[in-house]
Structures are given as C-alpha cells and as structure tokens.
Amino acid sequence: xxxxxxxxxxxxxxxxxxxxxxxxxxxxxxxxxxxxxxxxxxxxxxxxxxxxxxxxxxxxxxxxxxxxxxxxxxxxxxxxxxxxxxxxxxxxxxxxxxxxxxxxxxxxxxxxxxxxxxxxxxxxxxxxxxxxxxxxxxxxxxxxxxxxxxxxxxxxxxxxxxxxxxxxxxxxxxxxxxxxxxxxxxxxxxxxxxxxxxxxxxxxxxxxxxxxxxxxxxxxxxxxxxxxxxxxxxxxxxxxxxxxxxxxxxxxxxxxxxxxxxxxxxxxxx
Numbered sequence: 001x002x003x004x005x006x007x008x009x010x011x012x013x014x015x016x017x018x019x020x021x022x023x024x025x026x027x028x029x030x031x032x033x034x035x036x037x038x039x040x041x042x043x044x045x046x047x048x049x050x051x052x053x054x055x056x057x058x059x060x061x062x063x064x065x066x067x068x069x070x071x072x073x074x075x076x077x078x079x080x081x082x083x084x085x086x087x088x089x090x091x092x093x094x095x096x097x098x099x100x101x102x103x104x105x106x107x108x109x110x111x112x113x114x115x116x117x118x119x120x121x122x123x124x125x126x127x128x129x130x131x132x133x134x135x136x137x138x139x140x141x142x143x144x145x146x147x148x149x150x151x152x153x154x155x156x157x158x159x160x161x162x163x164x165x166x167x168x169x170x171x172x173x174x175x176x177x178x179x180x181x182x183x184x185x186x187x188x189x190x191x192x193x194x195x196x197x198x199x200x201x202x203x204x205x206x207x208x209x210x211x212x213x214x215x216x217x218x219x220x221x222x223x224x225x226x227x228x229x230x231x232x233x234x235x236x237x238x239x240x241x242x243x244x245x246x247x248x249x250x251x252x253x254x255x256x257x258x259x260x261x262x263x264x265x266x267x268x269x270x
Contacts, residue, residue, distance in 0.1 A: 007041035058085040101221035121233040126208035133187030151186035167191040170249035211264045219256035242266035
C-alpha cells in the first residue's frame with residue numbers, strides 16, 4: 001500500500017485533491033488507519049484515479065464523473081468521449097480565433113475611419129456564371145464562417161462523387177432571410193447542365209450590370225475593412241447598394257493569410 005503522499009506522486013495529483021475525492025465519494029482510500037487517520041491506497045486504485053482525472057478534464061462535473069464511474073465506463077467509451085471532447089475543443093478554439101480576427105478587423109476599421117483609401121475600388125459589369133452550390137442558414141455574419149466551411153467540404157465531396165470538375169473559382173453569396181438570419185450559398189463555377197437534386201444545385205447566377213469591386217488579401221475573418229471601404233465608396237459616389245457583395249475566391253492556398261478574394265457589390269444609381 002501507499003501513503004496518501006506517495007499515491008499523490010504516482011497519480012500526479014495533489015494530496016488536497018485526493019482528500020477532496022475521498023470527501024465527495026469519488027475515490028476512497030483502500031484503508032484508513034483507525035489510530036492515526038492516515039489514508040492508504042493500492043496501486044490498483046490508480047485505474048479509478050486516472051478515469052476521474054480524464055473525465056474531469058473532459059469537462060464533466062464531479063457528480064457526473066461519479067455517475068459515469070458507477071456505471072463502469074470502459075476504456076473504449078472513454079476514448080469515444082475523448083474524441084468528442086477533442087472535436088468540441090478544436091471547434092471552440094477555431095471559433096475563438098475567428099472572433100479575435102474579427103475584433104482585430106473591426107479595430108483596423110475604427111483606426112482607419114476618415115482616411116480609408118478608395119482608389120482600389122473598380123466598377124465593372126459581371127457576366128452570368130454557372131455554379132454548383134450548397135446552401136445553409138447562418139444566424140448572422142458572426143457565425144457565417146462556421147456555416148461556410150462545412151458547406152464547401154460537403155460540396156467538393158458531392159462534386160467528386162458526381163465526377164464534376166470545377167471550371168472556375170469558388171463563389172459565395174448571401175440572401176437575407178427575415179426573422180431567421182442569412183442564407184449562405186457556397187458555390188464553385190462548373191460547366192455542366194443545370195440541375196437540382198434537393199441538395200446539390202447547379203444554377204446560373206444572373207449578370208450584374210454594375211458592381212463595385214475590391215480585392216481582399218487575407219482570411220475572410222478579416223474582410224470587414226474592404227467591405228466597409230466598398231460601402232464608403234458607394235455612398236461617396238452617389239450609388240446605392242443592390243445586395244450583399246459576392247465573394248469570388250481567386251486564390252485559396254493552405255495558409256489563409258495568402259488568400260485572395262474579390263468582393264463584388266452590386267450597385268445602382270441613387
């Protein structure tokens with residue numbers, strides 16, 4: 001048997017924590033000396049201690065940990081819980097990183113107010129293009145990124161299954177859905193017949209007579225500044241916005257800092 005200090009060192013936990021686990025019924029000592037009150041543990045109890053720590057680190061409360069352990073959770077079940085928690089944490093980290101990028105973009109827009117360069121804005125007409133697309137609903141632009149990425153992953157998987165090869169860049173556009181949020185269209189240019197199988201749609205985007213365009217370099221989480229540059233240019237030149245800007249992905253390498261995206265905002269005379 002091990003003293004509580006020796007057992008704590010073996011389990012890489014504190015003596016205080018072991019006493020807490022004893023008090024809450026999570027891990028009782030194998031033996032308590034009736035004369036001194038000293039706690040003693042066996043090596044076999046390391047298995048339960050490891051499960052307690054693993055489940056606690058997965059985000060379960062101590063009461064939940066006790067319930068799970070009382071149901072004799074297996075190593076395979078613990079592994080499945082770990083994979084699920086890992087995916088949740090990775091998603092949370094990605095969302096947090098996106099929020100930080102958005103805050104930085106908002107700060108840059110604030111800092112550049114009053115002296116945003118607008119000479120990079122180009123007005124041009126947009127031809128009709130044919131795209132294969134999937135659609136998904138976002139509650140707002142703050143969670144558009146979480147909707148777009150899985151849409152594109154599914155889109156390219158479906159195109160591969162159908163033997164369809166993209167013929168041009170990706171195109172993302174948006175529609176307002178009053179009371180629900182924003183309908184995200186994640187598409188890519190193709191040269192196949194129009195179709196609609198309920199999920200994958202091949203559609204023709206109509207031509208746009210006049211659009212104010214600007215090129216954005218960097219991740220889409222930092223797209224706020226060029227979007228607001230377009231808005232200021234549209235207002236300063238006597239136009240009005242005729243819809244959300246399209247996003248045409250000109251270059252999409254692995255490093256999002258090297259992405260090149262053209263924003264195309266439909267405009268009309270005020």
